[in-house]
Amino acid sequence: MMNRGYYGKFGGAFIPEILFATIEELVEGFLDARNSPGFWKEYTDIMSTYSCRPTPLTFAENLTKHFGGARIYIKREDLNHTGAHKLNNVMGQGLLVKRMGKTRVIAETGAGQHGVATATMAAKFGFRCTIYMGEVDVARQRPNVFWMERLGAQVIPVKDGARILKDAINEAFRDWVTNMDDTHYVLGTACGPHPFPEMVSYFQSIIGKEAQRQIVEREGKFPARVYACVGGGSNALGIFSGFLNDPVQLVGVEAGGKGLDTSRHASRLASKDASIGVAQGYKTYFLQDEDGQMKETHSVAAGLDYVGVSPILACLREEGRVRFEAASDREVLEALSLTVKKEGLIPALESAHAFAQAFKEVSDLSADDNILINQSGRGDKDIFTIADAFTDPDWQEFIKKKAKDYRA
Amino acid sequence: MTHIVLGCPSFEDSFRIIETMVKAGVDLMELQMPFSEPIADGPVILRANQQALENGATVQGCFDLAGKVTRAFDIPFLIMSYCNIPYRYGTRRFVSSMATRNLRGAIIPDLPPEEGQEYLNAMKEFDLAPILIFSPTTPIERMKSLAIFARGFIYCIARKGVTGETTAFSDELGVYLSQCRKETSLPLALGFGIKEKADIDFLKGKVEIGVIGSQTIRIMEKKGIDSVGNFIRTLR
DSSP states (O other): OOOOOEETTEEOOOOOGGGHHHHHHHHHHHHHHHHSTTHHHHHHHHHHHTSOOSOOEEEOHHHHHHHTSSEEEEEEGGGSGGGBTHHHHHHHHHHHHHHHTOOEEEEEESSSHHHHHHHHHHHHHTOEEEEEEEHHHHHHOHHHHHHHHHTTOEEEEEOSTTSSHHHHHHHHHHHHHHHTTTEEEOOOSSOSSTTHHHHHHHHHHHHHHHHHHHHHHHHSSOOSEEEEEOSSSHHHHHHHTTTTTSSOEEEEEEEEETOTTSSOOBOSSSSSSOEEEEETTEEEEEOBOTTSOBOOOOOSSGGGOOSOOOHHHHHHHHTTSEEEEEEEHHHHHHHHHHHHHHHSOOBOHHHHHHHHHHHHHGGGSOTTOEEEEEEOBBSGGGHHHHHHHTTOHHHHHHHHHHHHHHHO | OEEEETTSSOHHHHHHHHHHHHHTTOOOEEEEOOOSOOTTOOHHHHHHHHHHHHTTOOHHHHHHHHHHHHHHOOSOEEEEOOTHHHHHHOHHHHHHHHHHTTOOEEEOTTOOGGGOHHHHHHHHHTTOEEEEEEOTTOOHHHHHHHHHHOOSOEEEEOSSSOTTSOOOOOHHHHHHHHHHHHHOSSOEEEESSOOSHHHHHHHBTTBSEEOBOHHHHHHHHHHOHHHHHHHHHHHO
C-alpha cells in the first residue's frame, strides 16, 4: 500500500473504501491514455475542430497605452466552445470515458459553466448526463440550467448543506459511490482525490503550451508575469504549466469578495484565514473553523466561490513558485468595465480578477516587458449575473417588463 | 450496534437517546461527531450532521458528552467521524482524548490506511481499535491488507451507495460476507440499509454485529425518542 498524488504535503486520496476500486480504474485509465502515443493528438484534434484551439493571443494595445507600463497580452480561453477553459478538461475526460467504456457522466457545477460544458460533451459523445448544482446556484443561474436541460442533461438541485458548489461536489460523490459501474465523475477543477488534480491539470496544460509558444513567437521573450484567477485552480494551472520552468513570475488571483479584512471572501492562499485540512477527498488549505467545519465563502464570481483550492497550487505557494493575491468585488467590476470599454473584450467575472490584479501592477513594469493575462472565460453569456453586479437600471426595467409579459 | 449523531438535535437529547438505546439492549454504539461535508452519508444522517452543527455542536462538546456516556453506561462506545475532525484537533491528541474518555475505537470512512499512518500509530499507542471497512467492490488482495491494520471488528458495507438507502438482503450479499469472513479473523459487522427484524434474521450466523444507523434516526424524527427503544426491542 502506498499513497499517491501528493504535491509536497498536499493532495492525496481521502476516499471511502467503496470508491477505492473505481479510483484505481481511473488512475489506470488515465495513465494508459496519457502514455498512448496517439492520445494527445486525438485530444488536440477534437479541440481544434469542435472548439477553437489554439485560442488566440490578443495584444491589448489600448490597455497598454492606458497604463503605460508593460505590454499586455491576453490569452483568449473565452473563445473556446461554451465560452470558457472548462471545455478543455471536459473533452479530455470525455475521451477517457469512451476509452473506459462508461456510458454516463455526472458533474458538479457552481456558476453552471462546468455543467454546461459537461452536458455539451455528453451530447456530443452520446453519454447520459446528470449535473448536481446547489439550489442557491440554480436560482442565480437559470440561463445555464436552461441550456444544460436543452442539451439533454438532468439537473438536480442540491438542497443540503450551504446549497452551493461544495455541496454539489458532495452530492456528485454520493451518486458516484452508487453508480460507478457505468458512471464517470467529471470533476471540474484540479481538486478532489488523486488522480483528479493531476488529470485536470494535464488537460488544461494545453493553455500553457500554446501560450508559451505564442508569446515567445510574438515578443521574442518570456512574459515578466502571468496572471490567472484561482477558484479551484484549473485555468491557473493550465496557463502556469507552460512557464513553470521559465524565469516568469506567476500570479494567482483569488476572490477578495468584500475584502480580506471581512469574512466575506473566498481567498485561501492570499489571506491568512485558511488552514490545512482534509475534505472532498484531498488535503489542502480550506476556509474552515477551529473544529474543521467548512465556512461560507463569498465572491461576486460564482466560479471562484469555493472553500478549497488545488493541492498543486497550495504546493506551488509553499515553494514560493506562485504568488497569490486577492482582488475585491469592487476592483473586479472596475477592471471588467475598463476592459470592455478599452478593448471590446468581455471577460467573465472570474477572469476579471486576473485583469484587476494585473492592472494594479502593470505600471510598475518597464515598457520592454510584457505580461500575460488568462481570460479564462467570456462574460457576455453571463449577462444576468454581470448586469446584476453592475445594478444596471435599464436592465432591471427590461426584466420587470419581461416578467409582466410572461404573466399576461 | 446503533449509530447516532452527537448534538442532534441537542447534547441533552443525545444523552437521552443513548440511554434509551442502552436500556433497550443495544450492546455497542457508534457516536458520530458531526462534520460539514459528510460524503459517505445519505440524506438522513447528512441532515442530522447539519442540524447538530446549526445547533452549535463542537468537537469539545462531543468529547464531553462521550465522557459522560461512557461513565454512565456499561457498553463499549466508538467514535465515528470524517478525517478532518481528528486532523484539525491534532490526530494524536484526538486519539488520546478518546482513550481518556474510555472510548474503545473509531471509524473514519474517508481515511484509508494509505493516508492514515499517523492515526493508526496513535490508535496502537493508546490501545484503541481502528475499525476498517470492507465493501463489495474491495478486491480480495486489498481485504487481506486492510485486515492487517484492523482491530476490533471489520465494518462490512452491504452495498454500493451511501447510508440509509434500501439494501437487498440476498444470496449475493451472503456470498460477499463469506468472502469477508475468509479474509479476517476479526468479528464482522454489517451496515447500510438494515431496517427490520427480517434483515437481522438474515444476518444471523453470517455476521456478529448488525449496524442500525439511519433507521433509528428516522423513527426518532417521526415518533420521538421513546419509540426508538421499542423499535430496537422488536429487532431481537
